[in-house]
Each structure stands twice: as C-alpha cells, then as structure tokens.
Amino acid sequence: MSKNVLVISASPRKGGNSDTLCDEFVRGTQESGHHAEKTFLRDHQINYCTGCGVCNTTHQCVQKDDMAKILDKMVHADAIVLATPVYFYTMDGQMKTMIDRTVPRYLEIADKDFYFIVAAADTEQAAMERTISGFRGLTEDCLPNAHEKGIVYGTGAWQVGEIKSSPAMQQAYEMGRAIV
Numbered sequence: 001m002s003k004n005v006l007v008i009s010a011s012p013r014k015g016g017n018s019d020t021l022c023d024e025f026v027r028g029t030q031e032s033g034h035h036a037e038k039t040f041l042r043d044h045q046i047n048y049c050t051g052c053g054v055c056n057t058t059h060q061c062v063q064k065d066d067m068a069k070i071l072d073k074m075v076h077a078d079a080i081v082l083a084t085p086v087y088f089y090t091m092d093g094q095m096k097t098m099i100d101r102t103v104p105r106y107l108e109i110a111d112k113d114f115y116f117i118v119a120a121a122d123t124e125q126a127a128m129e130r131t132i133s134g135f136r137g138l139t140e141d142c143l144p145n146a147h148e149k150g151i152v153y154g155t156g157a158w159q160v161g162e163i164k165s166s167p168a169m170q171q172a173y174e175m176g177r178a179i180v
Helices: 017-031 067-076 093-100 103-109 125-139 167-177
Strands: 004-009 035-040 079-087 113-119 147-154
Touching (some): 017 035, 017 079, 017 167, 067 103, 079 093, 079 125, 093 125, 113 125
Parallel strands (some): 004 035, 004 079
C-alpha cells in the first residue's frame, strides 16, 4: 500500500545541506512507490504562536497565515519528515515556529511515523542531540502513539553543497526507500 509522506524542510536556503538531504529522502520514497511531497517552510508565511489559547477549544488558529494549510497536510500524511539545519545546537527558528503552531490539531498528527533529518557544520553527531531532543519533545511527549522511524545526521557540512560528499546522502535516500 502506497504511503503519503510529507517532508518539511526548515532550511532557509533552497538547496542548503538539510534541504538537499530532504531531496534524497524524497527520491528514495518515490522510487519505492510512495507519494512524497516536500514543503519548504521558507516559502510560507507562518507567524509565531501568540499563546491566546483560542485553539484549545475551537481547534482552529485565529491567525490567517499558511500554517492551516501545512497542518492539514500533516494531518493527512502517513509519515512526516522534520528536517532542519542545526543552529547553535538546536533546530532553526522556522521549524520551532511551525511546531509551536501545530497546537490547534496536534492530536490529529498522533499515530504517525516520524523521521528526522539534521545537518550541521559540527562534525560530531552528539552536537545535534539537543535538536533531536526538541523533536522528541513533540513526538514522544505530546503525540500519542507517534513512531520515530529514523534519523539522518548530516555532519561536517557548513557551505551549501558540502553535504553531497557525506554518507548522510545515501542514508537519507535509503531511509526514504525503506518506508513501509
């Protein structure tokens, strides 16, 4: 059975290192017969959560921006890939803002498979663990029955394109191909 996979790229650079890993994941997913769509957060207007609390009862955000469309895609996906560059040892602002804005319908993105892609200039995988911990704050602590299926660590990539010579490229491709 074909799965619907949503890849959310928080890279501020099209063709940046984490975004390039997303493309490899998508290629692997499509080659294995699944549908994959990449959403590039930079192309969307997503405002910060204001903490007003209205969505706790209405399950709709009062803000009129692009987040409702992205959240709808998340709800309808079978698997979600969260991909970010690592800035100062955590996810970038675009990804954090998007995660904060899932509140109106976050329970509807429970019971899904999640994959994480991170890329950083640091050469140590351990330097990215705060980012992974932040993702797990959503998937393990807030979403009932979410399933972490894999992580791609793109280390040692600072300049655009440096990731292309990394083993992370093959790992992203194979992780996408392995979706079942």
